[in-house]
Amino acid sequence: MANPRKRVPENAPGDFFVDSTCIDCDTCRQVAPRVFGEATGTSFVKTQPVGPGERRVALRALLACPTGSIGSLGGDDVKAAADDFPLPIEEPVYYCGYNSPKSYGGNSYFVRHPAGNWLIDAPKFTVPLVRRLEALGGVAHIFLTHRDDVADADRYAAHFHARRIIHRDELSSQPGAEVVLDGEGPRGLAPGFLAVPTPGHTKGHCGLLVEDRFLFTGDHLDWDRNEQRLAASEDYCWHSWTEQIESVRRLADYRFEWVLPGHGQRVCMPAAEMRAEVLRLAESMGR
Ligand code: SF4
Structure with a gap:
């Protein structure tokens, strides 16, 4: 629970606050960008939410916050907001919420599919989300992009009897994974689901391409909302920046319209624009 006595001084006066x-991690700024802003090393409430609709969006950010750093003194129905997760992005893709501190607040996603639903990376294991996922048909597959963002994948796998999929070079984070990917080539996991190795951030990092439309990118690349362009971070590249540049360049061989990252902003644009943006990013990374 957030502590009102530890409010950061940047908060706008009112019910909602961020504490010290x-x-x-940026999660609240993605979920409720009108309410939460960025100061040095912290988020803060830049504008108090107005009306029930905006309060509900702010409550989603409160629930998604990995560290329980957001508080509300307004007596809002937080349990009702819990029913909003997983939150639809575009069918069949949902944002799970409940970002985990184990993944430094990484995003995870849920994909509905008649042959078995998917998790991409894992959120906190929480009863409200587990109940909602049960109601949506459970989870059959858990695709893990890399070692940093597995969070509570083992608990979800045990609860739903799901198979975890991860590259061999990331296996130390999930030694009991049921499906182990090898090598640097793409691998079909099910019709419409393709694992695409993207080494760089970590050695065995992989993306997941769904229906040639949705690319789950883990920590490979994301959308820089300030600069309005795709971005990758050399500061957070733990394995090889040279390999990461080549991995980005190879993404131009695939068709997709969505980039759905573990950390950072997601984005959708026409496939041709996305390809041009991927090539621009690869070029800029090499400079
Ligand atoms: S830790 Fe919580 S309050 Fe801080 S940026 Fe992340 S979601 Fe926002």
């Missing part, structure tokens, strides 16, 4: 335990 914030780890600056």
